[in-house]
Amino acid sequence: MKRFMSLAAVLVAVLAFSWQAHAADLKIYYIDSQRILTDSLAGKDVYQQLEVLKDERQKEIDTMQENLRKMGEDISVKEPTMNEQAKLELQSKYESELKKYNRFVKDAQEELRRRELTLVKPISDEVSTIIDEYGKQNSIDIILDRRDPGIIYASDKLDITNAILQRYDKKYKESKGKK
Numbered sequence: 001m002k003r004f005m006s007l008a009a010v011l012v013a014v015l016a017f018s019w020q021a022h023a024a025d026l027k028i029y030y031i032d033s034q035r036i037l038t039d040s041l042a043g044k045d046v047y048q049q050l051e052v053l054k055d056e057r058q059k060e061i062d063t064m065q066e067n068l069r070k071m072g073e074d075i076s077v078k079e080p081t082m083n084e085q086a087k088l089e090l091q092s093k094y095e096s097e098l099k100k101y102n103r104f105v106k107d108a109q110e111e112l113r114r115r116e117l118t119l120v121k122p123i124s125d126e127v128s129t130i131i132d133e134y135g136k137q138n139s140i141d142i143i144l145d146r147r148d149p150g151i152i153y154a155s156d157k158l159d160i161t162n163a164i165l166q167r168y169d170k171k172y173k174e175s176k177g178k179k
Contacts, residue, residue, distance in 0.1 A: 030144040046119040057108040
């Protein structure tokens with residue numbers, strides 16, 4: 001039994017040593033995917049398009065809010081002098097407009113979210129391809145995303161976001177010139 005224990009201890013020591021030696025050879029880097037989306041030329045184009053759409057929807061929302069505010073004031077002013085039937089009709093009309101407003105706001109938010117996903121997906125796909133190529137060309141073992149909550153600390157010397165961003169912008173410029 002002692003012989004087995006000593007053999008097991010030696011085996012564990014050898015495995016631990018070989019793993020440490022291999023771990024020292026690992027190349028682990030990270031990127032900041034959110035920064036690639038916001039700082040890349042394509043990302044800036046996408047967020048500019050989204051901002052235009054958001055502004056358009058916000059103008060419509062503001063108009064609807066103003067109409068609701070005016071209706072509310074009308075109800076407050078006219079209510080004391082109105083008969084019961086007229087009060088109910090006015091209140092019903094207000095509630096109907098409020099429902100339309102709430103529905104519109106919800107639909108506008110959903111439209112913006114869908115539009116963002118639609119516009120960001122091609123960027124994500126292209127960046128993913130570039131990351132794969134970069135990793136292979138530079139013999140990198142692992143590339144992590146800084147936005148992933150699994151990273152607790154990462155040295156700035158491991159950040160390859162700028163390299164990926166430059167490659168993506170170059171590819172985006174080239175493809176934009178072809179269109």
